[in-house]
Amino acid sequence: MASDEEKKIEVTVPQAELDSAKAEIDEEDDDEDVASGEFEVTKEEMSIIRAELACEFPDDYTYLSDAYVKSVASKPYSKDPTVRRPLEYTMEKLTHVMEWREQNGAPELESLVHLANGPETAPEAVEQPEKLTKAKALVYSLNNGSIYWHGVTKEGKPILWIRCGRKPWYPNVEAEVNALVLIADAGIKCMPEGVTDFVVVSDSNSPPPPVPSFMINVLKALVRGYPDRLNVLLSAPVGSIIQFVMNLLMPLMPGRLAGKFLLKDQADACEILKEWLMHGEDDIPTFFGGKSDHDKYYPEEYYCTNKGQGTLKFDYFGMIERLQACAKEWEEKQKE
Incomplete structure (x- = not known):
């Protein structure tokens, strides 16, 4: 007879959901077998990356620290590990991160905490009931x-x-x-x-x-x-x-x-x-x-x-x- 704990985990997951998740993750991850190591990234190259991020994501570009941007840019290239990633490739990877944040509303989440921490009679709460509901669900979690x-x-x-x-x-x-x-x-x-x-x-x-x-x-x-x-x-x-x-x-x-x-x-x-x-x-x-x-x-x-x-x-x-x-x-x- 199954134990109480084993009974709790009799969970089935639709294969279609697993296949979809695997495809989405595989599409995003193409650097699995890249060699370790780092290459130099110049100040000029950092400035170029920063400028492009600021242009594309003006409200959220400071989220990525210089140290993180440099760590991404300095990695070996998946197609030729003897050289560094091209700047275009680095920008593509960083852009994917920023687009994901934008699509999932990450930059606004802290504002929801402030909203849920204030009175429900505040103008923003009264005028945006759906946003207040989302904010309250967030802080409940x-x-x-x-x-x-x-x-x-x-x-x-x-x-x-x-x-x-x-x-x-x-x-x-x-x-x-x-x-x-x-x-x-x-x-x-x-x-x-x-x-x-x-x-x-x-x-x-x-x-x-x-x-x-x-x-x-x-x-x-x-x-x-x-x-x-x-x-x-x-x-x-x-x-x-x-x-x-x-x-x-x-x-x-x-x-x-x-x-x-x-x-x-x-x-x-x-x-x-x-x-x-x-x-x-x-x-x-x-x-x-x-x-x-x-x-x-x-x-x-x-x-x-x-x-x-x-x-x-x-x-x-x-x-x-x-x-x-x-x-x-x-x-x-x-x-x-």
Whole structure:
């Protein structure tokens, strides 16, 4: 007889949905087997790229840092790894990212947080009820505190923590994806100077039943909207639900992305975190048996109070301030 956990994951995914997702991801990813290494990118070339981005995306072009643009431009060319990517090719890849952001409304998501944090009698809320509804759905997805940035690694990479046990059983998929994009953007904007990627640590205790449409949309967002942003994802402990998720997503992933997922038991995860975290063992959270109390800043929704006159309870703006302080601390350490 199947266990309760096994019963939860008797989920079928339409083959057409999987085929469509695979085709979309494959179309975007053509650099899987490119050799590692970097080539020089001149100041003049950077200026050309910057100018074109500013022209095409005047409201969002500053989202891409110089360090990230340079990291994309300096890679070997997929068709001839002995030379650098042509500028036209780099522009095409960066344009795809920016177009994805535009199509998915990424640049406006933080404004939705402000809207939902204000009174429903505000002129913008009254005049745009559909926008207010979207804003409220977004902050409802934030309020459970299931995703947040906290701290950086010894290499200055911001750490995105996922608390699977806090995820809803019946999520609003669009709102959940929007919340993840919002949080991802916030962390990227707070990266220390010269850092271009981040680390994800998932507390995978008691995850809810998997929602394939959500997971597939997250994977597509990672490949299309955040290429080369994920450094590594550590998940612990690993039960049958996490195994189901990985079995679903692995066939869809580009090879180099699949290699960035580490599935460990809690003891092994803690040993890894000792090596990764900026303050070592002191930064391991209490939910992994460590000393750092994340719940002080990101408690369960029941213990949260509204941050403004609206429906936001998650400490979004405090999260940004703390991450900026961590980034500054790391930058100061590099000067020592």
